[in-house]
Amino acid sequence: MTKSQSAAGGVALWRQIADAIRLDIVGGKLANGDQLPTEALLAERFSANRHTVRHALAVLAEEGVVIAEQGRGTFVKSIRRLSYPIGKRTRFREGLKGQANTVVTNTLGDRIDNASAQVAEALGLKPGAKVVRLEAVSLADGVPLSRSTTWLAYRQFPDFAARLTELNSITRAFESYGFPDYVRAMTRISARHADVEETRLLGLAPGAIVLVSEAVNADPEGNPLSYALSRFPAERMELVV
Amino acid sequence: MTKSQSAAGGVALWRQIADAIRLDIVGGKLANGDQLPTEALLAERFSANRHTVRHALAVLAEEGVVIAEQGRGTFVKSIRRLSYPIGKRTRFREGLKGQANTVVTNTLGDRIDNASAQVAEALGLKPGAKVVRLEAVSLADGVPLSRSTTWLAYRQFPDFAARLTELNSITRAFESYGFPDYVRAMTRISARHADVEETRLLGLAPGAIVLVSEAVNADPEGNPLSYALSRFPAERMELVV
Numbered sequence: 001m002t003k004s005q006s007a008a009g010g011v012a013l014w015r016q017i018a019d020a021i022r023l024d025i026v027g028g029k030l031a032n033g034d035q036l037p038t039e040a041l042l043a044e045r046f047s048a049n050r051h052t053v054r055h056a057l058a059v060l061a062e063e064g065v066v067i068a069e070q071g072r073g074t075f076v077k078s079i080r081r082l083s084y085p086i087g088k089r090t091r092f093r094e095g096l097k098g099q100a101n102t103v104v105t106n107t108l109g110d111r112i113d114n115a116s117a118q119v120a121e122a123l124g125l126k127p128g129a130k131v132v133r134l135e136a137v138s139l140a141d142g143v144p145l146s147r148s149t150t151w152l153a154y155r156q157f158p159d160f161a162a163r164l165t166e167l168n169s170i171t172r173a174f175e176s177y178g179f180p181d182y183v184r185a186m187t188r189i190s191a192r193h194a195d196v197e198e199t200r201l202l203g204l205a206p207g208a209i210v211l212v213s214e215a216v217n218a219d220p221e222g223n224p225l226s227y228a229l230s231r232f233p234a235e236r237m238e239l240v241v
Numbered sequence: 242m243t244k245s246q247s248a249a250g251g252v253a254l255w256r257q258i259a260d261a262i263r264l265d266i267v268g269g270k271l272a273n274g275d276q277l278p279t280e281a282l283l284a285e286r287f288s289a290n291r292h293t294v295r296h297a298l299a300v301l302a303e304e305g306v307v308i309a310e311q312g313r314g315t316f317v318k319s320i321r322r323l324s325y326p327i328g329k330r331t332r333f334r335e336g337l338k339g340q341a342n343t344v345v346t347n348t349l350g351d352r353i354d355n356a357s358a359q360v361a362e363a364l365g366l367k368p369g370a371k372v373v374r375l376e377a378v379s380l381a382d383g384v385p386l387s388r389s390t391t392w393l394a395y396r397q398f399p400d401f402a403a404r405l406t407e408l409n410s411i412t413r414a415f416e417s418y419g420f421p422d423y424v425r426a427m428t429r430i431s432a433r434h435a436d437v438e439e440t441r442l443l444g445l446a447p448g449a450i451v452l453v454s455e456a457v458n459a460d461p462e463g464n465p466l467s468y469a470l471s472r473f474p475a476e477r478m479e480l481v482v
Contacts, residue, residue, distance in 0.1 A: 015447070019436045063434060081431070086482055117300040127300075187482040188324070191432035191450050191475040209432050209450055234432040241327055241428040241482050 017046050017056035022065060025076055036066060036074040062205045064235030082140060083240045084232070090184040090215070091171060092138060092146070100140035108135040108201075110161035112154055119151045122216050122227035130154035134161055137201050144202040145237055147210075148230040156225075174225065182225055185218040189239060194231070202233050209234040258287050258297035263306060266317055277307060277315040323381060324481045325473070331425040331456070332412060333379060333387070341381035349376040349442075351402035353395055360392045363457050363468035371395035375402055378442050385443040386478055388451075389471040397466075415466065423466050426459040430480060435472070443474050450475040 021042075024030045037045070042053045057074055060066045067077045085095045093103045113133040120127040131151045138146040152160050156177070163173040174182055194202065194210045202210070210231040217226045232239070262283075265271045277283070283294045298315055301307045308318045326336045334344045354374040361368040372392045379387040393401050397418070404414040415423055435443065435451045443451075451472040458467045473480070 012447075015437055019438075022436065083429070127296075184482075188479055189430055189452070189482065190322070190479040191452050193450070207448075209434070211430070211432050238429055238431040241425075241430065 013046065013048050014052050014055040014059065017042065017048060017053060018059050020046070021056065021060060025065065030076050032076050034076045035072075036076070038073065062207050064205075064208070064233075081236060081238050082145065083238055085240045086184065086187050086213075087241070088183050090187075090217075093169075096140055096145075102142075103138065103140050103145075105136050105138040107161070107165065108137060110134045113151070115151065119227055122214075123151065123153055123224045125153055132157055132160050134164070143236065144233070146230050146232050147198050147201050148228055150226055150228040152226045170226075179219050179225060181220055182217045183220060185216040185222065185224065186214075188214040190214075191234060194233070198231050202231070204233055204235075211237065211239060213239065254287065254289050255293050255296040255300065258283065258289060258294060259300050261287070262297065262301060266306060271317050273317055275317045276313075277317070279314065322477060322479050323386065324479055326481045327425065327428050327454075328482070329424050331428075331458075334410075337381055337386075343383075344379065344381050344386075346377050346379040348402070348406065349378060351375045354392070356392065360468055363455075364392065364394055364465045366394055373398055373401050375405070384477065385474070387471050387473050388439050388442050389469055391467055391469040393467045411467075420460050420466060422461055423458045424461060426457040426463065426465065427455075428457075429455040431455075432475060435474070439472050443472070445474055445476075452478065452480060454480065 021030070021036065030036070036042070036057070039050050039053045039057070042048075042056075043050045046053070057066065057068065061068055061074075064077060066074050068074045082096055082099045084092070092105070096103050111133050113131050115123065115125050115127055115129045115131045117127045119125075119131060120129060123131070125131070130153075132154050134150045134152075136146075136148050136150070137144055138148070160173060163176050164170065167173050167176060171182075174180075190212045191209055192212060194204050194208045198204065198210055199206060199208065202208075211234050213228075213230045213232070215228050215230065216224050217228070218224045262271070262277065271277065277298070278286070280291050280294045280298070283289075283297075284291045287294070298307060298309065302309055302315070306318060307315050309315045323337055323340045325333070333346070337344050352374050354372050355369045356364065356366050356372045358368045360366075360372060361370060364372070366372070371394075373395050375391045375393075377389050377391070378385055379389070401414060404417050405411065408414050408417060412423075415421075431453045432450055433453060435445050435449045439445065439451055440447060440449065443449075452475050454469075454471045454473070456469050456471065457465050458469070459465050
């Protein structure tokens, strides 16, 4: 343990520095794209050594709050968090309209699976029932925004994956089965650290956070149509209810 | 479908068993870390066969409610995430009813502040307008669940803090100003690492994640009443829309 880690009230100094910079950003003292003071200046301001300042900046970079540009300095990252509206009619592409020029969903694969207790309950099936399972990543303007797994009853939607590929829209795929409309029945939101696969597919730094949404879409009568588990990089996305 | 799945009123027996055990946990008959009765005892209690009991336990394990330890038995898992329902009528205490025996909100302090651009926009005020600012921590069964900062227009609610202390309920404090009802106008949900103060007040480990909700409550006509920034430990709480 370095000296800096045993500072003030047991709180590591690098963490206090990171918090102070975060506050400067949240409070508007530092705006998107602004250059941070140099390491030397920050070290002076916090009575810390440069190693400690560097550690604080590395943590902020990992969180996606700042970006270090070789030879130029460290800047407040101008990532604009996209807002994904969650409501009765929740559509991913529509929801991001006006925030991104292109929203693309790439299907990574599909397979027939047996429903786990959780999937079965969400879809109103018996555990073990056959379900279609789709894996996908969605990108907005080329930046990965969502890694999703979707389950549907096989009996009802045996060739959903093929229709999705053909029609390139979940809404239109449901339409083709005679469901011109669907509504969001339930959304459960939690957060955790990204796992290895998510880190890779979403292009995240180790230690990045994902917002996890579990969602059930239903027909207008309330019969469940699909159950989806979506992971959104917290640094790029927020959910608006 | 096994015999046990066609029991009582169409509700599978394994589901009834799982629900009963879940109730025992929520109701405090079984505490965190407690060992569940043996499969044989549970089978007797529910007049079920052991296969059915095993299925119920497997479902609970999958939900993260219990954990099976090889050769030792099944135990109540010591992380129980509470679900906070967010909807048109969002009330913290009511929302946690049935999930916790006691929900207590401790006010850490209050002061008169000038509205930042963000607060002003949320409350429909001019930036810099006088606002009441309340800091609080809420605990469920003694465990910190939320760290919140709430802003209200000073002009409208000059002594809100005093009334809150007296009435011990936000709902009743609003009532005392002639607002018998309020509705959730907007909720924005994001996630990040807890800062030092949150870590301390919420009793978290360094690196813990908080779900952050920004919420505007309004009167039934849609006029904003309060703006709150709440931080929930992601390991203890999830939000259900």
